[in-house]
Structure formats: structure tokens, C-alpha cells
Amino acid sequence: MKVEILNSHLFSFGGETNEETIQIVTFRALFTEDEKNGLTELAFKYGVYRVNKDRNLLFNTTLIYDIQYVSKDDSFHASKKACYQVGSGVSAIFGPQNPLLGNHIQSLCDALDIPHMESRVDLEPEIKEISINLYPNPVITGDALRDLIKYLNWTKIAVIYEQDLSLIKLQQLVKAPMPKSVQFIFRKTDPSQFRSILMDIRTRGIYSVIIDTKPEHLHLLLKAILQIQMNNYKYHYHFTTFDIESHDLEDFRYNFVNMTAFRMVDSDDLNVREILKDMEKFQNYGPNSNKTNVIRAESALMFDSVYAFARGLQALGRGTTLRPSNVSCNEEKPWVDGSSLFNYVNAAEFNGLTGRILFKEGRRSTLKLDLLKLRNDKLDKVGEWTTWSGLNVSNHEAFHEFGSKNITLRITTIISIPYVMYKKGNWTGNDKFEGFCIDLLEAISKSLGFKYNLYEVPDKKFGAENTTTGEWNGLVREIIDKNADLAVASMTINYARESVIDFTKPFMNLGIGILFKLPSQAPTRLFSFMSPLDVDIWLYVLAAYILVSFTMFIVARFSPYEWQNPHPCVTDNDIMENQFSVANSFWFTIVTLMHQGCDLNPRAVSTRIIGAIWWFFTLILISSYTANLAAFLTVERMITPIESVEDLASQSKIAYGTLDSGSTMTFFRDSRIETYQKMWRFMENKPNVFVSTYEEGVKRVLEGNYAFLMESTMLDYIVQRNCNLTQIGGLLDSKGYGIATPIGSPWRDKISLTILDLQEKGVIQMLYNKWWKNSGIACNRDDKNKEGKANALGVDNIGGVFVVLMGGLAVAIITALIEFCWNSKRNANNQRQSLCSEMTEELKFAMKCRASRQRPAIRRQCSKCLQNVPTYVPDGMDILTQENGIHHVLETRKVPTPLQYECDCSHR
Ligand code: ASP
DSSP states (O other), rough: HHHHHHHHTTTOTOEEETTTEEEEEEEEEEGGGGTTTSSHHHHHHHHHHHHHHHHTTTEEEEEEEEEEEEETTOOHHHHHHHHHHHHHOOOEEOOOHHHHHHHHHHHHHHHHHOEEEEEOOOOOSSSSSSSEOSSSOOHHHHHHHHHHHHHHTEEEEEEEEESHHHHHHHHHHHHHOOOOOOOOEEOOGGGGHHHHHHHHHTTTTOOOOEEEEGGGGHHHHHHHHTTTTSSSOOEEEEEOOOOGSSSSSSSGGGGGGEEEESSSSTTTTHHHHHHHHHHHHHHOOOOTSOSSSSOOHHHHHHHHHHHHHHHHHHHHHHOOOOOOOOTTTTTTOOOOTHHHHHHHHHHHHEEEEEEEEEEEETOOOOOEEEEEEEEEESEEEEEEEEEETEEEEGGGGGGGGOOTTEEEEEEEEBBBTTTBOOOOOOOOGGGGGEEHHHHHHHHHHHHHHHHHEEOOOOOOOOOBOOOTOOOHHHHHHHHHSSSSSSEEOOBBOHHHHTSSEEEOOOOOEOOOOEEEEOBBOOOOOOTTTGGTTOHHHHHHHHHHHHHHEEEEEEEEHHHHGEOOOOHHHTOOOOOOEEEEHHHHHHHHHHHHTTTTTOSOOOOOHHHHHHHHHHHHHHHHHHHHHHHHHHHHHSSSBBOOOOOOOHHHHHHHSOOOOOOOOTHHHHHHHHHOOOHHHHHHHHHOOOOGBBBHHHHHHHHHHHHEEEEEEEEHHHHHHHHHHHTTTTEEEEOSSSSOOOOOOTTTTTTTHHHHHHHHHHHTTHHHHHHHHIITTSSSSSOOOHHHHHHOOOOBBOOOOOOHHHHHHHHHHHHHHHHHHHHHHHHHHHHHHTTOOHHHHHHHHHHHHHHTTTSSSSSEGGOOOOGGGOOOOOOOOTTEEEEEEEEETEEEEEEEEESSSSOOOOOGGGGG
16 A cells, blocks of 8 residues: 555656655666565565655655666666666666676766665675665675684585675685685585585585575575485584575474574564564555564665665755756766765664664675574574674584484594403404493493494594694594594593594593513622611711720720629729720620620619610611611512613613604603603604504513503503513603594583593492403512612611710710719818819720729728738739839739738829
8 A cells, every 4th residue: 555655656756845845855776577576675665665654764855766677687678777767867776686787787876976775795895986785795794604613613614505606705714814724615516416515525524514505495405415314413504695594494403403594684673573563564464464574684685775875865864955866878977966975875874674784985884693503493593793793602502402312423443452452252343342441432322322333543543743734643533524423542632632622521540651671680699688778877887886885995994883893792802893895895885786695784874874875776777777678688679771761861772662643652742841852852763663553562662672651551551461561660741531522512511421420430440440450360560669669778767876876975975974073072081182183094094995904992992091012912913003103003913812902092
């Protein structure tokens, strides 16, 4: 009904003014014949209707339009019709959507300065003079797609397109800053080849596909995907169309295939819904008619272009009045107001169906795209991309949805004892493998409910990056290429790998160790009993022995309490005897050192202190010696040419190497630690040090003169079973084994959770015990070689006991002095000699090594002094004489007379 009203003005001229109030603005539109009465035309008409209805927008202006239909392949007639329209008076030309015709009309508008309103893909990079194009620039849409590829971590991408124009559009993808590691395969096709192209993509192991077909052929491509069953969770199809919502994806909902697309019109937006509803009414749909909740991007853009034009008119109307465009194709005289109208439209800013609209030199400068992803129930918005903040994914989960039941995964592995080994016998399929990883995989698959097909990695390598080509090999390559869904093996998690593939949480921790052949036993030595103590300790013991013996001798002689009556029964015997002659002192110390009985016993406190402290010393020394001797006798002394990684690095006689293309090799290659760099230089220059299997490494170690750098868990397993092998030194690093998945794989988080669960339940420990400990063929080697290494005791270990001994001796000497003074004081009645001189005299006497063990007791008993000298002494006693106050031994006699002795008290 409304359309009719508008049609009645169909031939009005632009710029005609209704005196005071209404200004009629006429513009023209060109549609191709196949678009006749289509949705785009409807959106155009509805746009005009809505602008005219909205008196707040153009309150004194009414828009009227003229539509001409042109053949898509006939640019001549299209231009002719446009000229006809121009001649009839025009303020703008809309369309056509066809790029070829669009270019012709664009040139015409450019020549006559008539604003050209477009909503088509413009692949030409140059700025058009007087054109306003609402279709986003391919550079901008290319950015959005590039961000998505980055988010999805795609590395190998197939692009299926139908028209050369698409190729120009998609070329943006391969331009910087797309990383070089991302590979694209472009395939131009027509609907008849959809199947073969898809099959080719499948055989190339490509799982990420960008589809840019004509909208009318998309259903054929979807059908081909279903036919060749490229519709599982591994595949991800991204459609470049902005109208994915208008296609039927019902068949793909429940098989977890990934399908994404951007859309321009947010059909969930309330304003948009209201416009769509109104448009349906405008289209004269009845309430029960087949309604659609979506509007195609092309139609929405057309609607927005009418509004953009209206906004321009609105802005212009505030300042100037539009003059009629009396132009013709023949005259090539531009419309004077054309460029100012263009500038006003270009400055328009508003929220349209396709989001916020802003122009820069006639092109959209802002764009917001919704990212849609097919999920079980429907296409969901999972994020959005904007020109100002790039891609913002709001639902990451949506990219990790998959059903694990009834899925058969392709799993790659590598032989490495005891993780994955061939079972003895004629087994096929998964059954031909056994080992820790196989049991672990079985437990995980039971828990998650998937089936699997296990195969050995073709190049039999774990995977390392070639530093020159950047290419990976081994298990890592299999995962990058998505030939396998998982890699289950003793696969080390490291930085380089983690940047190209994903790993689950580690299921085992380990480090690099050195496997070496057990060294030969040291020959038995005649004087091995000396080994428990260091040479310097032996020397110190000797010195202590001499020192203690002498101290004993001197202190005993000095101390009055060591002088005893040799015949206690003879009470009036005045000869005193000292048992600690030099020889006796040495004898006493050696006997006690050897913990033997001795008939010499110190009597004075001072000598007893010496004795006690010496016994204490000998107790500690002998105990330590005995304990260490026991250790030395039980520990087999080995001749180990290398004891640590530093030893290994600092020599070149013994070769060493790692497994080829494994993480151990790259550990040395990439290390910044000087020792490891040095080792890498050594290995690099001797390429035959790298082995291709663990067995080969172990064999080389057994052959001798080769150390194999390998991972500790495997090393433990080998060392336990081969008594000729051992581990040298500690671990060089610390890391873990994980299960590898392609980047973004939905399995990673699920398997990580299962691994944690199995760890907490002790299942992984049980599997470890099963494969490492319960085999019953462990090498019976004592652990003594590993841990019980005995070392000679040195000053650091038992030096303290020498200090105690020295302290004890000092105490003994002080005690001896106190004893002397005490005794001196007790006998001080008749003393005439000073304490000092007495002490000096006594000391001199004590120091006389060759002095007699006996002396007269008179020196201590002056009250009993006799005057006669010489006198008789008992049998065997020395006869003393006095000369200048000093006693001399005259002779030793055997006189059976009663004991008499004398001293000169005047010398006291
Ligand atoms: N487990 C190692 C890897 O993942 C192999 C090795 O280097 O010992 O590469």
C-alpha cells in the first residue's frame, strides 16, 4: 500500500520544492534483473519508506526513487539506463550490486559529480571520488579472518573459492602479519568438484578450511562434506559469507564439526528485531506467513545506505538548499551540489542494521562483526570482532566441544622401554604394544570412553625442530599435521614443543642423568687399614701421643702426689718413687691408646686428668676409626673416571651422546649453561654419538668408553636390570612427560583432568610399581655402591677431639701447679725458700728426662731432718749426698739397715 503511494511520485524531478514545507528529493536505483523484487530491493524500498515516515529525520523532505532493472551482463544498457535517469534529474544513484556494472556507473557518477551509493564488495584499493560504499573493505574483513586464524592456531589452511574475485579478496590473508608458519592451499572450484576438492584436502591432512562459495551453492558444498564424512570434531570450516544464519546447518549440529562465520547484522539486537518485524509488515506478509528472523547482509547494507543518504541530506538541509541537478551524459557538466552532498553523506554517523556506521573517504571506517559458531542446538554468537579492539572470543568452551563416546582416536607412539614395548608373540593392532604408557592410555580411554588405534611414529623419533628449516619431525610432526589426535609416549614437555603443540598435565617427573658402565673394582691394598683416617690425622695422632706422653712425664714428676712410698708396708721409708719415667709415660699412653690394660695408674689429680682426657681422646678416635674401617671394608672402592657431568664435560677420552631428535638432545643444543654448551659442541662435532634408539645407547655404554645422557626414569629401569650399568652424578634438570595433542584440541583438558584423577587415586603409582619394581628381574647389586661410599676421616670430621685433648692437657698442667702450691703451703712451716724458686727447681728436676724415679721424701718432710750425710739407705736405694745444698746420688747400695735419710732443711 505504502509502496504505491511512493510510486505515484515516481517521475517527480529532484530538487522540486513545495513552497514552504516539502522538498522532494528524487534518487535512482539500479538493480540487476535477477534481483528484481528480491530482498535487497525490498530493503531499499523499505528504507525509503521508513525515512519518509520518520519526520524527525527529514522533517520537510520527502524521498522518492526510481528503480531501473538492468541485465547483469549488459553494461552498455546499464549505462544507457543510468544516463536516462540522470537526464530526468537525480540527487544520487544507488547500485547496482554487480561489481562490473557498479564500476561503469561509478565512472559515470564520478564524471557528473552525482553521489553514488553502493553496498557491494569493492576489490579496488583506490579511493573512489564520489562513491559511498557500505560494504566493508576486504582489508578490514581480511584482518578479522586473520585474527580468527590466529586464535584458532591454524597452521595448515585450505581455501575453497568459486570466483576470481574471491581470490583477490582472500589474498589479504596471506599478507603480513600472518606468520610464515601458516600454510595456505587455495582451491578454485565449481559445484561439480566440491567432493573431489574436499577429498584432496582430506588426503593432505588439512583440517582447517575457509569456504568462499556463491551463497546459492553453499548447500551443495555442505552436502559434499556430509557425503565424504568430513564432518567430525577434527574439521573446522569457516564460511566467509555474512549470511550463514540463512543456511540450513541442521545436519551438522550433532557431529561436533566446527563451523564458524562472521555476521554483520546482530539479529538478537532489539532495534534490529523491531526493524525486521516492521519490514515484514511492509512486505505485506500476513501474521501466519513464513517469517524469517534474519536479514541478509546485502539487504541490511542497502537499507543502511538509504539511511546514510538521508543523514547526509539531513545535515545538508540544515545549511543549504539542494539545487536541481540539470546534468546530462552528453554534456559532461558536473552537478554543482553533488560534491557537497557527497561530503555530507560521508560525514554521516549513525547506528544502522550493520552496526555503527562511519565513513572515511567514502568507505566504512568502523566495523563490528559477530563471530558465530555452530553448536548442538543452534548457531551461537561466541565472540565479536571490531575494528577498534580486534577479536574478542566470549565463549572459548564452544571451541572445545566434542563427544568422546563412540569416537575412535588415532594415537601415535614410539618404542621406549618400559613405556611402550612390543609384546612377545604374534600380536596385531593395539595389542602388539605393552608398557606403562599403554596401561595409562587404557585407563584414560576407559575413563573418557573413547576407542583408539595405536600406531608407531613412522620416523621413530620423538621430535625436534630443525634449526635451519624450522621443520619438526617425529611425534611432534605427526601432531602438528594432525595425522594423530594424541601422542602417548614418554614424551617430554618443553618450551619449543609447547609452542607448536599442546600437552596435557605431566603424568611423570624426571630429569636427565648419565648412564655409564660400572667401573672396575679397585685392587686390594696391603695398607688399606690406613684408609679410614686421613694422613694428616695419623700425623696428628702421633704428635698427640708424644705430647701427651711428655706432659704425663713432666706433670707426674712435678706433682708431689705422684711421688709415693715404694714400700708402703715400710712406714718409715722416706724414699719416694715416681712411676712415670719417660718410658713408662710413653708406655702408659700407647697402651691406653690401644685400649689395653696397663699396670700404671696415675695417682695425682693432674695426671689423672691427663689420663682421663687421653682415654676420652682414644675412645673417640678408635670408635671413629673402627666405624670408618667397617665402612671401608664393606664398600667396594671403584675406579670411576667420571663422577659428575662436569667431569664428563672436561674430558674427551670418553665419548657421550643422547638420543637423536629428542628433548635431551635439544636440552644441550639450546642450553645457555657453559658446561652444557661445551658438551653440545663436543657432541655436535662427533655426530655418531647420537643414537637412534635407547637400546643402541645402552649397547654402546656396555661396549665401554661411552656415556649415554638419558632420562632418569628410563635410566633407573635399565640400571635396576643391568648390573653392569650405573648412573653417574645427579640429575641435570627437572621436567615431566605429557600426552601431546594438536593445538586447541578438545582432548587436552579432559585428559589432563583424567591424569590428575588417576594420580590422586594412586593408579599412576601402581602402574609405576608394576613396570619398574614388580618385574622380579631387578639387579641384585647392593646399594652400597650408590650411596655407601666411604671417605677417610679428616680434620674436619674428628679435629674436635684434638682440641679437647689440648684443653685437657692444659687443665692437667694447671692442676699440677695447684697441687704443687698446695703441697708447698702445707709444708711451709720451716720453709726458707720462695715458692717460685722452689717451683723452678722442681721443674728443672722434673724436666730431667734421665733423672731417677726416686727421691728422698725429706724434701716434703723437713720436720724430720737429720744432720748426717751420707746416710744409709735400704737395699737398692740411692745414697744421696749434699753438695752446696744440692743432693747428689752417690751410689746404690744394698744395705739392710733401717732406713735413714736426711735433708738439709736450710735449702727449703
Ligand atoms: N623423552 C624424550 C623426548 O621426549 C626423549 C629423550 O630425549 O630422551 O624427546
